Amino acid sequence: MTARPPGITGGDRGRATARAPRDPLPGYTERDALRGRRALVLGGLAGGGSGRVVAAALAKEGAAVALADTTGLAGQAPGARPVPRQRLGDDPVLQAAGLVSSLGAWSLPIHCDPASESDGRAAVAYTALEFGAVDLLVVHGAAVGAAREAHRTGGLGAAVAAAAPADRQRGSGIGPALGAVRGARPFLGDGAGAVVVGERGAPGGGPQVRAELRSLAGSLSGRRMRLNCLVPRAADTDAAVAAAVVELAADGGRTGEVVGVAHVPHPQ
Structure with missing residues (x-):
C-alpha cells in the first residue's frame, strides 16, 4: 500500500508520470531540509485545507509522507487503516498520496477520522510500521478541532471537549490538536518534531491553550522532541503555510511556541 518513489524502475517512472497530479508548488525551491x-x-x-500542499512541500524536501484523513471511499468500516492505491478516483487523500509519490517520495494513504x-493513534x-519510525507529525487543528462538538463519539471529542475551558473550545483548534500529539507520543522517535497548524484566520488560542502547549513541549524535551x-492568517496562502511548516520542522531549536506564518524565518 505504500507507494515507493517513482524512478525505482523504468515502469514505475512511466506510470507515475502518466497520472502525475498537478504540482501545487511549481516555484518551490527545495534544499533537502527533511x-x-x-x-x-x-x-x-x-474538505479542503492546506494538508495537500504541506505534504507536497515535505516530499520536495526529501521526507516520506503518510496522509491520514477521512476518505470518500465507499464501504469503509469504522477505524483507521491504510487504503489500496488503486482506488484513486476523486478521493482527496489518495490524490494527495499520488502527488507525493509523483514528486519522488514514499507515500502512505490512510483512511482515518x-x-x-x-484513529489518530x-x-x-x-x-x-510502514516507514520504520515517525520523525515528524503535522496535525491540522481545523480537522481535529471538529472533535470539540463530537461528545457523542467517545473519542478525542469527549476526552478533550468535556474538560476544556471555553477559550479552548473556540477558535484555532489547537487544544484538541494537542491531544492528538499527546496520544501520538509513544510512536514518535527521539528527536521527532510536531507542528500543529491552527485554523486559518482563528485566534492563536487563549492563555490556557498556550500553557498546555508549553507543558506538553516541556514533557517532550527529555526525548529531544519539539x-x-x-x-x-486568513490572507496566508497554502504555499506560505507549507513553507512555514517545513521551517518549523527543520528548526532544531524552537519549541513550545505559537507563531504566525509571517514570523517564521526562511533561509535566504
Whole structure:
C-alpha cells in the first residue's frame, strides 16, 4: 500500500508520470531540509485545507509522507487503516498520496477520522510500521478541532471537549490538536518534531491553550522532541503555510511556541 518513489524502475517512472497530479508548488525551491525524515500529515486533506500542499512541500524536501484523513471511499468500516492505491478516483487523500509519490517520495494513504483519538493513534502506528519510525507529525487543528462538538463519539471529542475551558473550545483548534500529539507520543522517535497548524484566520488560542502547549513541549524535551503551533492568517496562502511548516520542522531549536506564518524565518 505504500507507494515507493517513482524512478525505482523504468515502469514505475512511466506510470507515475502518466497520472502525475498537478504540482501545487511549481516555484518551490527545495534544499533537502527533511531528507530521510518520515512524516505523517493528520487532517487538512478532506474538505479542503492546506494538508495537500504541506505534504507536497515535505516530499520536495526529501521526507516520506503518510496522509491520514477521512476518505470518500465507499464501504469503509469504522477505524483507521491504510487504503489500496488503486482506488484513486476523486478521493482527496489518495490524490494527495499520488502527488507525493509523483514528486519522488514514499507515500502512505490512510483512511482515518482525525477527530478520533483511537484513529489518530492507529494512523501514527501504521506510519511507524510502514516507514520504520515517525520523525515528524503535522496535525491540522481545523480537522481535529471538529472533535470539540463530537461528545457523542467517545473519542478525542469527549476526552478533550468535556474538560476544556471555553477559550479552548473556540477558535484555532489547537487544544484538541494537542491531544492528538499527546496520544501520538509513544510512536514518535527521539528527536521527532510536531507542528500543529491552527485554523486559518482563528485566534492563536487563549492563555490556557498556550500553557498546555508549553507543558506538553516541556514533557517532550527529555526525548529531544519539539512541538510548535503555526497560526495562519486568513490572507496566508497554502504555499506560505507549507513553507512555514517545513521551517518549523527543520528548526532544531524552537519549541513550545505559537507563531504566525509571517514570523517564521526562511533561509535566504
